[in-house]
Amino acid sequence: MFAEERRNKILQRIQSGEPLKVGAISAWLNISEATVRRDLQELRAMGLIHRTHGGAVAPQFPLELSFQDREVQHLREKEVIAAAAAQLVEDGETILLDAGTTTREIARRLRGRAITVATNSMDVASIFSDDAAVQVLLLGGIWRKSINSLVGPLTNSLLKQMRFDKCFLAANAIDCVHGVATHNLQEAETKQAMLAASRSVILAADHSKFGREDFARICGLAELSLLLTDSGVSPETLAELETCLEVQVAS
Amino acid sequence: MFAEERRNKILQRIQSGEPLKVGAISAWLNISEATVRRDLQELRAMGLIHRTHGGAVAPQFPLELSFQDREVQHLREKEVIAAAAAQLVEDGETILLDAGTTTREIARRLRGRAITVATNSMDVASIFSDDAAVQVLLLGGIWRKSINSLVGPLTNSLLKQMRFDKCFLAANAIDCVHGVATHNLQEAETKQAMLAASRSVILAADHSKFGREDFARICGLAELSLLLTDSGVSPETLAELETCLEVQVAS
DNA sequence: ATTATACTGGTCACAAATAATCATATACGA
């Protein structure tokens, strides 16, 4: 039996919706499990099946493709940072929340508080959808569907008319020399406007963001009020950062 | 049973709107609660579910909105009106869509068109969440969660800075003498601002709205460019309306 | 407010599955 033949047989059964185990295929076709795994690897590389631990199933296009398939990186760290961030917020304050997975975590911790939250992120806003305590002000703008947030000149001009107690900012890259940056110029502009509209600016960023550079510069570190990060940051980096601004390590 | 399979099962039940408890899932699938929590954590990280204490529910937005259809009154009429409304829109135009069930139907008919849609309704915006053709401009403002739209002085002042080709307006009450009205003063103000920001204003309203009065007046009938309604309107009412403005009966 | 209960995330350990490596067998062309 040729390899090609084998793979077709496997593919057929899996595409019919039947989940197959490696051991079952091995016994069925009288080949070693190593070979089965190699076959499945091939099929997966072609996108014809979805590999799981122990076997394979048919790929589900309808669900997976329509949603953000990217998982949240460093979820643990973000949660720790978010908990610390929420403690910085006092009742009655007006808070500006940037778009991002970290700020989304912060939003979750702010549910039920007697505050006003302004944001340009649909994800952040949606967290308060059933929250009667938090008043949500959604900034207007062009809806960038890929990141599910509102950007553009309208968003920026809106921010010029407002003043917030605290702003929680997110960023992709933080570097002592080059400052804070993100990947998109338009987003960077919006973040700059947020920064200018807030009395106190707190950058919430896990340790993976440090020492990285990115295209669109937002601001220098000195312009921030506080840098909130997790304990994964190396002592050297931490020391270096602390020469530029106040740093709080959440744990 | 593979982890993937398990998560799909869980996801399916939760997305159907059923709130699930950790213990219930554990018993249902014969897995430990620890594993259930890890699964839910995965799904949450992907943004597919909303985690709560003790279990999980479907995320509020935008998933739910595009699927869940609240009971719409006069749906048949609204669909007819919406189809006619969509035909009035030309490619390249900038369209302003009011909040309301009729305008939501119009939005559905505009999917895939090469246009820019501005709206203060989260429901309307969400219809274009997976539409690459339509550029969506979401107006900012205070999020009134009960009607899922954005209102307030900010929304109104934003509209002053814009100019739209066409505006599709919704209203609760239409009367030849008393004009167009709705139930909420704040909403009425926003609708007035919409009216002022558009070259052409089309009021989309099914026949049940005629001859009714309501608290917050929006404008007189003469200020509208076109009244779009369904064939359920009585001949007398129709004749009366036509003395005030242009009327199109969709069928 | 205080207690009681339930849920949570963390760590550990165990088992299963995997990828990496090596050895062997087979096929093919020179």
Place this chain on the structure above:
DNA sequence: TCGTATATGATTATTTGTGACCAGTATAAT
């Protein structure tokens, strides 16, 4: 026939999924 390339099977170290336990914390009841 030989040498090479490819496929397969076996072995092993590593990774991953799972369940049990525990300390901390949120929710609910009083």
